[in-house]
Every structure is written in structure tokens, then in C-alpha cells.
Amino acid sequence: MQVPYNMPQHNLLQLLENKHIKALILDLDGVITQTARVHAQAWKRMFDDYLRKRGQQEGRQYEPLSIETDYRKYIDGIPRYDGVRNFLESRNILLPEGTPEDAPGKETVAGLGNLKNVYFQELVQKGGVEAYPDTVAWLKQQRRRGLRTAVISASKNCRAILAAAGLENLFEVRVDGIVSAKLGLKGKPAPDIFLEAARQLGVQTQEAAVFEDALAGVQAGRAGGFALVVGVDRTGDAAALKEQGADLVIQKFPTEEDTMTNQPQTQVQKREAAELPSVLDHLNELLDSKQPAVFLDYDGCLTPIVKQPEMAVLSPEMKEVLRQLAEVCPVAVVSGRDRQNVQNLVQLDNLYFAGSHGFDISGPDGKHSEPGGAAAALPALDAADAILKEKLQHVQGALVERKKYAIAVHFRNVAEEQVKEVEQAVDQVLAQCPQLKKGLGKKIYELKPNLDWHKGKAVLWLLEELHLNKPDILPIYIGDDITDEDAFASLQEHGIGILVGAHDEKTAARYKLEDVSEVQAFLQKLTAIIKQRRHE
Numbered sequence: 001m002q003v004p005y006n007m008p009q010h011n012l013l014q015l016l017e018n019k020h021i022k023a024l025i026l027d028l029d030g031v032i033t034q035t036a037r038v039h040a041q042a043w044k045r046m047f048d049d050y051l052r053k054r055g056q057q058e059g060r061q062y063e064p065l066s067i068e069t070d071y072r073k074y075i076d077g078i079p080r081y082d083g084v085r086n087f088l089e090s091r092n093i094l095l096p097e098g099t100p101e102d103a104p105g106k107e108t109v110a111g112l113g114n115l116k117n118v119y120f121q122e123l124v125q126k127g128g129v130e131a132y133p134d135t136v137a138w139l140k141q142q143r144r145r146g147l148r149t150a151v152i153s154a155s156k157n158c159r160a161i162l163a164a165a166g167l168e169n170l171f172e173v174r175v176d177g178i179v180s181a182k183l184g185l186k187g188k189p190a191p192d193i194f195l196e197a198a199r200q201l202g203v204q205t206q207e208a209a210v211f212e213d214a215l216a217g218v219q220a221g222r223a224g225g226f227a228l229v230v231g232v233d234r235t236g237d238a239a240a241l242k243e244q245g246a247d248l249v250i251q252k253f254p255t256e257e258d259t260m261t262n263q264p265q266t267q268v269q270k271r272e273a274a275e276l277p278s279v280l281d282h283l284n285e286l287l288d289s290k291q292p293a294v295f296l297d298y299d300g301c302l303t304p305i306v307k308q309p310e311m312a313v314l315s316p317e318m319k320e321v322l323r324q325l326a327e328v329c330p331v332a333v334v335s336g337r338d339r340q341n342v343q344n345l346v347q348l349d350n351l352y353f354a355g356s357h358g359f360d361i362s363g364p365d366g367k368h369s370e371p372g373g374a375a376a377a378l379p380a381l382d383a384a385d386a387i388l389k390e391k392l393q394h395v396q397g398a399l400v401e402r403k404k405y406a407i408a409v410h411f412r413n414v415a416e417e418q419v420k421e422v423e424q425a426v427d428q429v430l431a432q433c434p435q436l437k438k439g440l441g442k443k444i445y446e447l448k449p450n451l452d453w454h455k456g457k458a459v460l461w462l463l464e465e466l467h468l469n470k471p472d473i474l475p476i477y478i479g480d481d482i483t484d485e486d487a488f489a490s491l492q493e494h495g496i497g498i499l500v501g502a503h504d505e506k507t508a509a510r511y512k513l514e515d516v517s518e519v520q521a522f523l524q525k526l527t528a529i530i531k532q533r534r535h536e
């Protein structure tokens with residue numbers, strides 16, 4: 001019976017927050033990738049063949065392996081050779097241990113384990129590796145919230161499986177069968193593998209949550225004293241997971257929509273970027289009789305994305321379009337860049353500028369405000385900046401860009417194989433600085449003040465401050481990156497979000513523009529409509 005254990009998905013988020021969880025440690029097979037099924041098939045093929053042959057020699061019949069009962073009980077989640085030994089014991093068979101070098105199929109614990117591995121790799125090669133999309137989407141979302149992530153697995157194939165599923169960059173730490181053998185870690189149900197992951201992440205067990213689909217894994221999480229042990233029930237075995245000590249059993253990870261429906265004040269609808277209509281076809285009807293207030297992201301919106309931040313120079317044409325627009329309606333540039341830096345790049349004095357993702361705001365008449373309260377994070381930002389520059393000086397192409405209230409660590413020009421090192425440096429610094437949290441952008445990791453403030457809040461603050469919170473005003477926000485989603489969400493009820501191009505996630509924007517040249521065309525059209533109305 002599953003229902004009593006399948007608590008509402010959003011309880012998971014609540015629990016993470018209540019318990020101040022900083023890190024998520026996930027088992028691979030059955031939680032992240034759909035390889036538990038593939039493992040089970042490989043085990044069944046190996047054992048059923050072996051038991052049949054052995055039975056023929058002994059003139060008796062052995063019960064073949066049952067995936068539902070034997071696999072779950074004796075094999076799932078534990079190191080390969082332990083699985084062989086456990087299952088054979090259930091059939092009263094005792095074999096010599098052998099050595100890892102034993103030929104696949106040799107009648108030893110290692111030989112049979114090696115044969116299972118040959119079958120597993122064959123199956124992976126034939127069918128590829130599928131990840132659970134709910135897990136991947138949820139993990140990306142949690143990483144944006146600044147949570148640290150580790151993958152654990154008893155499997156020595158963990159790295160290859162992650163690579164086949166394209167998930168290598170989703171985890172900062174990997175503790176698998178190979179690492180376990182090297183460090184002499186005991187397999188599940190001993191907690192060693194989880195404890196090592198927490199150690200490598202630099203968190204206490206009381207700051208980490210464990211996610212497991214295997215009974216032995218849940219026992220291991222419990223034995224390790226982790227703050228939260230979440231059973232992931234992909235096979236209808238919730239009761240068993242709960243019995244082994246899971247605090248909560250989920251059948252899938254919450255979607256962003258689930259997260260949002262948990263917060264009725266922000267019922268944000270998200271869609272695939274490809275589904276969005278072009279705003280160019282709808283501008284007149286959207287404006288209706290309202291006056292627009294325009295909020296613009298900088299990089300990827302007013303200038304194309306380029307290799308270096310200093311190369312993103314505003315074109316004279318776009319500058320002229322902005323100048324003319326700002327003559328007929330309020331215009332603000334809301335950027336992840338340093339406020340002074342983006343102001344220097346635009347060089348127009350009739351605009352508002354919100355820099356450092358909205359923490360630092362200025363206006364045309366010398367107005368200046370820092371409404372997000374980020375000043376207290378300055379010492380942490382200074383320290384993080386210095387450490388990162390030190391740590392990353394030898395990584396070719398890495399760039400640490402300090403903004404007043406954020407640090408962008410760029411990896412656009414870093415060799416693929418060194419990107420992980422960059423992220424690890426960022427995560428190590430963040431582990432030392434609770435005043436800061438992690439953000440993601442286009443080929444950047446960001447360190448921002450750990451405060452409930454973002455571009456969306458800055459836009460709402462500006463609307464209030466400029467007395468634009470009125471029914472005859474239509475706020476329009478245009479942006480291209482994940483950080484612009486907060487602004488799209490804030491305006492979803494009473495404004496228009498316009499996504500430029502696409503990013504990796506679903507979007508809360510309602511319309512799209514293809515690229516910077518379409519942004520320019522849109523702003524020109526908007527200016528023309530406003531001017532024309534004035535003459536009507």
C-alpha cells in the first residue's frame with residue numbers, strides 16, 4: 001500500500017527548508033538514472049544461467065532470481081561482489097571469493113560478478129542510459145537555489161553511466177564503487193559512502209539530505225545520521241522504504257509547477273520557450289490603451305552574448321533606439337552586471353539602472369538606492385572575490401568578475417575538462433560563506449548575497465517607487481537568461497515577460513523575441529506606437 005507514504009510533493013521542499021538542508025546526496029541507479037532495471041536484467045541473466053547449469057550438474061532445480069523479491073532484498077544498491085555472495089547464500093551456495101581479475105563467468109564470487117558486469121555494459125551500450133527527467137529538472141532547480149549536490153553509487157560504472165546520460169556536470173562530488181574500493185569504504189547498508197560524499201562536499205550530516213530507492217540505501221542514510229532520508233519509490237515499494245527508516249517517500253521529484261502551487265501568491269505558469277508566440281505580432285493588442293514601462297536586461301538582450309564581458313558594447317543603433325524610447329516612457333536596465341559598469345556601457349542619463357541583479361539601483365536625477373539590503377554581505381563578497389581569484393589564477397580562461405553585490409565566475413573560455421574545477425572552487429568558497437548563495441547564468445557561476453531579493457523584486461520596487469503601479473501602466477520586461485525568470489514571474493499577473501532566444505529551463509515569459517535585432521525592432525515599434533498615439 002503506497003498512498004499513506006506518498007506525501008504531497010511540496011512537503012519535500014518544506015522539509016529541506018525547515019531542516020536548513022545545504023546539500024543533496026543522491027543514489028544513481030533508480031533515483032537519477034533508469035539503470036536499476038538494466039542492472040536487474042543483467043543480474044537475472046547471469047544468475048539464472050548459472051543456477052540452471054549448476055542444477056543440471058547436481059540433478060536438482062534452483063529457484064531462478066526474482067527481480068521483485070530477490071533483487072530488492074539481496075542485491076539492489078550494494079557492492080557487486082556482496083550482491084553475488086548474498087544471493088548465492090539465499091540458495092545455500094557458497095563459492096570461493098576469487099579475485100577481481102577472475103575471468104567473467106569463473107565459478108567464484110568475483111567471476112560471477114564480473115560476468116554480470118559484462119552483461120550490464122552490453123545492455124547499456126545497446127539501449128543507452130535514460131535519466132529520470134523529474135530528478136534532473138528538480139536538481140537543476142535546487143542547484144540554482146544554491147544547494148550542493150553529490151551522486152553516490154555502489155557501481156563501478158557510475159562515471160560512464162553519468163557520461164552516457166549527459167549528467168556529468170550536475171554533481172560536484174561522485175563517490176562510487178571505484179572511489180569506495182580505493183578508500184576502503186564499506187558498502188550499503190553501512191553509511192560510509194554517504195558519509196564520504198558529505199565529507200567531500202564539506203557539509204555535516206545534519207545539513208544533508210539523502211535520496212535512495214534501495215532498501216539498503218535507506219538503511220545506510222539512517223545509519224549515517226543524516227538530517228533527512230528520502231525514499232524514492234519507482235517500483236511501488238513505498239511501505240518497505242518507510243519501514244527501513246525513510247522520513248518521507250516520494251514517487252517523483254516535484255516539478256517547478258508543484259513548487260509554485262505551494263506558494264499561492266506566485267502561481268507562476270511555465271512553458272517551453274518554443275511554445276511562446278512572437279510579441280512582434282501582438283504588440284498593438286497587448287498595449288491596448290495602456291502606457292508601457294520598459295525593463296530591459298543587458299547581456300543577450302541589448303547586446304549579443306560574446307566571449308568576454310568587456311566586449312559586449314552597445315551598438316550606436318540600439319543606443320539611439322533606447323534614447324528615443326526613454327523620451328516617451330520610463331525605461332530601466334535591470335542587469336546582473338555591476339550597476340556602474342552597465343551605466344557606463346549604455347551612457348544614457350534618462351534611464352534607470354538596477355545592477356548586481358537588482359541590489360544596486362540608480363535613477364536619472366541622481367537617485368540611488370540599495371533596497372535588497374546587500375551591504376551586510378560586502379565583507380563576504382570581498383573575501384570570496386580574493387579567494388576565487390587566487391584559486392582560479394592557474395585555470396586558463398577563467399574570469400572572476402566582481403560586481404558591487406555579486407561575483408560572476410566565467411567559464412565560457414575554460415577548457416571543458418576544467419569547468420568542474422571552476423565550479424568546485426566556487427562551491428568550496430560558498431561552503432565557507434553562508435552569507436552568499438549560488439546562482440547560474442550563461443556560462444557563469446554567480447555568488448550573490450543570500451537574501452530574498454532578485455531582478456523580479458527590483459522591478460516591483462521600481463514600479464512602486466516610480467508610482468507606476470497603476471492599471472493604466474503595462475510593465476514589459478525583456479530578458480534572455482535564467483535570472484530574468486524572477487522578473488517574468490513577478491510580472492506574470494499584471495505585465496508582460498518577453499524571453500529573448502531560449503535558455504535551458506521552462507520560462508514564465510508569455511512572449512518571445514528571437515534575438516537582439518528583434519529586440520531592437522520591437523523597441524522601435526513600441527516607440528513609434530507611443531508617438532503615434534500622442535498625435536492622435
Ligand SMILES: O=P(O)(O)OC[C@H]1O[C@H](O[C@H]2O[C@H](CO)[C@@H](O)[C@H](O)[C@H]2O)[C@H](O)[C@@H](O)[C@@H]1O
Pocket residue numbers: 297298299300304305306307308309310312334335336337338401403408410412441442443444481483
Ligand atoms: O543580467 P544581464 O545583464 O544579462 O547580465 C548577466 C551576466 O552578463 C554578463 O555575462 C554574460 O555575458 C557575457 C558577454 O556577452 C558572456 O561572456 C557571459 O558568458 C555571459 O554570462 C556579465 O559579465 C555578468 O556579470 C552578468 O551577470
